[in-house]
Amino acid sequence: MSTLLRCRKEATALLGESLRVYWALLKVMVPALLAVKLLDMLGGTALLGKLLSPLMQLMGLPDSLGIVWATVLLTNIYTAMMVFLDIAAHETLTGAQITIMGTLLLLAHSLPVEGAVAKAAGVSWRLTLTLRIGGALVLGMLLHWFYAATGWLQTPGQVLWNPAASADTGVVGWLMDQVVTLLTIFPIILALLTLLKVLRWLGIERLIHALLFPVLRILGIGKDAANVTIIGVTLGLSYGAGILIREARSGQLQPRDIMLTLCFLGLCHSVIEDTLLVVLMGADLSGILWARLLFAVVVIGILARLPFMRRVGVTLPLTVKESFRGD
Template sequence: MRASRLTPAVRTALSLLDETKVVYLELLKIMVPALLIVKCLELLGMTTLLGQWLAPVMTPLGLPEPLSLVWAATLLTNIYTGVVIFLDVSRDMSLSVAQVTVLGSLMAIGHSLPVEGAVARKAGIPWWLTLTLRMGGAWLLAWSLHLAYSLGNGLQHVNRLAWESAPQDVSLDTWLWQQLQTLATIFVVIMALIAILRLLRRLGIERVIHRLLAPCLRWLGIGPDAANITVIGITLGLSYGAGMLLHETRSGRLTSRDVLLTLSFLGLCHSLIEDTLLIMLMGADASGILWARLGFSLVVVTLLARLPHHRLARLESRRR
């Protein structure tokens, strides 16, 4: 059938599908190899080894060393895995809400590094900066929370778990099926996001969003063209936000500075709804994993944006 014979609705749908495929295929090229590598490392015992390496950094945070395994699993895989391991490792521990919140702050910033780091790298953030922001930033926020809760004697009551985990099927078949479901979900979400962005643009709501976010983004040094991407990343997650960012970057709408600062902010502060609720199921308090995390992210990116121009340009050049 010729394109001229297609109805406007069909042409719009085909255009939406084509744009979704472009964004989705870019993500697949990054995520599938990263997922396979992570699974191989997990089968080789890398999670346990990383837990041993991280054990010494837990003591300054007021956390028992065995909890390093929780953060190690979260760094390599995702928060869901970290929560399940936490429920198992902490079964015989008496932890305070403050301790769980400190651990939760580590998990909220430092998770899924192989996959999300690869996506960020493709969008323009070098690995060394991802590791510095995500691991170094997570530890610094956790240490600050530990000091604040200790000095203020806050959240020192015994933690009560909101739920118990069911036995997990760890077979390769189950893992493969879960990854296929995740990748299929990502396709659907990206299509929905593109459709919503088109609708917002047509209705003029996109301009309203830009105006509302402009003061905050200007303070962070991020241009208004990155407003939609920032909202997507904060609410839904870095993979979705970075996927859209890849598309926007190729279109020439965003400057390299916008890409650098936007992804730096989203690396520290993304998926505020899902991740926050998930970690709160462990017993963590929102004061640390939501509000302190948001404030910390704003401060870090504000400082990054105010680096001398030649230093920031050096970061931008090293990302290629």
């Protein structure tokens, strides 16, 4: 009986957590979707696509996907996925293009929120934006050249999650499509959170820790900061940065470790949940997981050896100190 009660308690907690995540997403997604639709009706989509066209072309992507990246920069991956699905329903994209788009989404998303979190822990907005937007562009171009040169993923991609669109192409039809899609997001969140718990129970998180720990040490990230990095890599930037702020307050982490850790997490965080989410778009793991991991390691390895990183002092950054005033 105790086992049954424990299972019920775990299931109830999981359902409650899923509902909280879902509600938080809805509060962001619904206004963002309406804003994007209004932008489209006013001709803003075409204008934005034209403005981003040179960048999209550098990565072998059609102009229409510019609005997807613009959406994810300001909101989150779920919202950008919905915009992407609307475009993918009317345009044929190769597996390479979907993978490159998915990589852009993973490297540079939710910047107003995640940039503020990084700022609170001591990383400037300038560094965050340069690293994540610039990094996304560089990796996107590298993947485009690689896939084009090898001929890999050049066939039409397969979108794994594609809610059926209504026959009505007007505003009412669009609203119905969005309602259906929003409703289907909850079971996806529930499934992802369940999978995360199963992976934790199976020890997959510990395996990731064991694999990444030696790499982080090579990058010059200390032992204490490496443990926090693993948390951010598996659970997300906000979790990792939150713990970093707490550790910084206690004085257990050096400013250099804090900066390197946050820069690494900016390029590579929530590798389980976010990666599985983008897989539903039809993206290939070669780009959204393996290339992203390798790219993050190389970039942080270079960053750690730059002169300005050697001058990072032994005192906390001013932004970290300010974040604790009045506590």
